[in-house]
Structures are given as C-alpha cells and as structure tokens.
Amino acid sequence: MFTGAAVSTGKVDSAFFFIVASAAVLLLLVTTVMVVFLLRYNARRRPRSETVRDSTALEIVWTVIPLALVMVMFYFGWVDFEFIRNAPAGAMPVEVTARQWSWLFRYANGREDDVLRVPLGQPVALTMTSLDVVHSLYIPAFRIKEDCVPGMKTYLWFDADETGTYELFCTEYCGVGHSHMHSQVIVMPAADFARWYAAPEESGTGALGLKVLKNKGCLGCHSLDGSRKVGPTFKGLVGRRQTVLTAGRERTVTADAAYIRQYVLDPNRDVIEGYPSIMPKIPVTAENLDAILAYLETLK
Numbered sequence: 129m130f131t132g133a134a135v136s137t138g139k140v141d142s143a144f145f146f147i148v149a150s151a152a153v154l155l156l157l158v159t160t161v162m163v164v165f166l167l168r169y170n171a172r173r174r175p176r177s178e179t180v181r182d183s184t185a186l187e188i189v190w191t192v193i194p195l196a197l198v199m200v201m202f203y204f205g206w207v208d209f210e211f212i213r214n215a216p217a218g219a220m221p222v223e224v225t226a227r228q229w230s231w232l233f234r235y236a237n238g239r240e241d242d243v244l245r246v247p248l249g250q251p252v253a254l255t256m257t258s259l260d261v262v263h264s265l266y267i268p269a270f271r272i273k274e275d276c277v278p279g280m281k282t283y284l285w286f287d288a289d290e291t292g293t294y295e296l297f298c299t300e301y302c303g304v305g306h307s308h309m310h311s312q313v314i315v316m317p318a319a320d321f322a323r324w325y326a327a328p329e330e331s332g333t334g335a336l337g338l339k340v341l342k343n344k345g346c347l348g349c350h351s352l353d354g355s356r357k358v359g360p361t362f363k364g365l366v367g368r369r370q371t372v373l374t375a376g377r378e379r380t381v382t383a384d385a386a387y388i389r390q391y392v393l394d395p396n397r398d399v400i401e402g403y404p405s406i407m408p409k410i411p412v413t414a415e416n417l418d419a420i421l422a423y424l425e426t427l428k
C-alpha cells in the first residue's frame with residue numbers, strides 16, 4: 129500500500145495506517161453516540177428515568193466487531209513482524225558494535241566504518257551487540273529498531289529501495305552523550321558500493337590514527353571540526369592551553385603529545401574544566417597511540 133525508503137517502511141506504515149484509521153472511525157462513532165444521547169436523554173427532555181432492558185443482539189454486535197478488528201490488527205502485526213525479524217538468505221552481513229557513544233560497522237571483508245554504507249536493493253543483515261550499556265539502533269526511514277545489549281547478540285535486517293542518506297541513531301537513553309550517538313545509513317548504487325567496498329583503505333600513520341579514533345569510538349564524544357560534543361574537540365587540541373583539576377586543585381597544562389598520551393592512559397587523573405569527568409580508560413597499543421597523535425598533529 130505504501131512505499132518508502134525500504135521494504136519494511138511500507139509494511140509498517142500500512143499496519144500503522146490501518147490502526148489509526150480504525151481508531152479514528154471508533155472515535156467518531158463514540159463521540160456521535162455520546163452527543164446524540166446527551167441531546168435525547170437529558171433531564172429536561174426526560175425528567176423521569178426509564179428501565180432499560182439488556183439486548184443480546186447488541187451485546188453480540190459490540191463483542192464481535194471489536195474482536196474482528198483486533199484480530200485483523202493481530203494478523204498484520206504477526207505477518208509483518210515475521211517478515212521484519214527474519215533476514216532472507218544471502219543478505220549482506222554487517223556486525224554492529226554500539227558503545228558510549230558511537231557506532232561501529234564491520235563488514236565481512238574486515239572493513240570498518242562509523243557510518244553504515246549499503247548497496248541499493250540488497251538485503252542487509254545486522255548482528256548487533258554493545259560494549260557497555262543497553263543501546264538501541266533505530267533507522268526511522270526504514271521503520272526498524274532493535275536493542276543492542278552487552279553480552280548478547282540481537283538481529284535486524286532491511287532492504288533499502290531508494291538511494292540516499294538516512295538518519296541512524298540510538299533510541300535508548302544511554303548516558304550523558306546519548307544525544308550525540310547518531311550516524312547515517314548511506315544507500316549507494318550497487319556499483320558505487322562495490323567500488324568503495326573493494327578499495328584499499330587509506331594508509332599512512334595519519335590515516336591509521338583516524339581509523340583508530342573511529343574504531344575506539346572516540347569520535348562519539350570528540351569532534352574533528354571544532355564543534356562541541358561531550359568532550360573537547362580534537363581540532364587544535366595539540367598545543368592548547370587548558371585548565372584542569374588535578375586531585376581537586378586547579379592548574380593549567382599544555383596539551384602536548386606527552387600530556388595527551390598520559391591523559392589517554394589515565395583519564396581519571398585530571399578533570400578538564402567545563403566537561404564531565406566521564407572518559408573511559410580505553411585499551412590502546414603504543415603503536416596506535418602514536419598513530420592517534422600523528423593524526424591529531426594534522427588538526428592543529
């Protein structure tokens with residue numbers, strides 16, 4: 129009945145429309161009867177009350193009609209739920225990792241990104257988990273959502289039928305940075321996707337640094353363009369003068385390579401002024417930390 133950005137869009141919209149339409153008809157019916165009764169049976173017109181006898185026929189009617197209505201809703205719900213739960217064979221698998229406060233998408237060939245790129249017209253099966261608290265992946269344009277739970281896997285699939293960029297975000301309140309936990313689904317023509325998928329990832333220390341920042345979820349809290357997120361931006365970070373609280377005492381530091389290195393390894397020692405003290409200790413190898421610093425140098 130309806131079409132949209134994905135196969136699931138039309139199915140969910142049809143069920144939704146049916147429920148809203150039946151609710152509207154019922155509302156109209158109940159309101160009309162109420163008004164008619166108010167006018168017809170008010171105290172001025174009928175000063176004496178009357179005995180009303182029960183009517184079996186009427187009771188059957190008001191039982192059978194709503195029952196039929198909810199059974200139709202149940203039927204739509206059941207059939208579409210079955211459809212939305214079970215990915216077709218041959219769907220392209222993507223592993224989704226949610227963490228406070230970013231998304232990571234990993235493809236079968238090992239490619240990783242923090243936006244979800246998919247080919248047009250091919251079913252995509254998401255296997256999802258979380259590294260910390262319960263998150264929930266939501267793609268409004270496709271009308272699908274599912275929780276991402278630490279310690280277990282959950283599943284979702286979709287089949288996009290229009291190219292474009294669609295919003296993807298976390299719809300389960302998951303802490304201070306929840307509102308920053310959004311990303312995108314980019315639906316590309318199959319040939320463009322194949323080219324992106326097969327292309328070698330950029331190499332070099334700077335490119336590796338950016339990749340590590342994406343994979344460790346750093347960009348969920350730190351922007352690259354100077355905008356404010358949960359934590360300070362990475363733009364111009366190296367060399368910035370910064371007021372911090374160390375063991376409750378205020379001091380000014382220069383965020384040089386040595387300071388950033390030490391901060392990443394032990395983020396709880398200093399509280400950066402103006403930001404909540406919530407940076408987790410993220411395991412990172414010395415080599416990756418070098419790469420991060422090399423990348424941050426390029427953002428001066």
Ligand SMILES: [Cu+2]
Binds near residue numbers: 229262263300301302
């Ligand atoms: Cu979340």
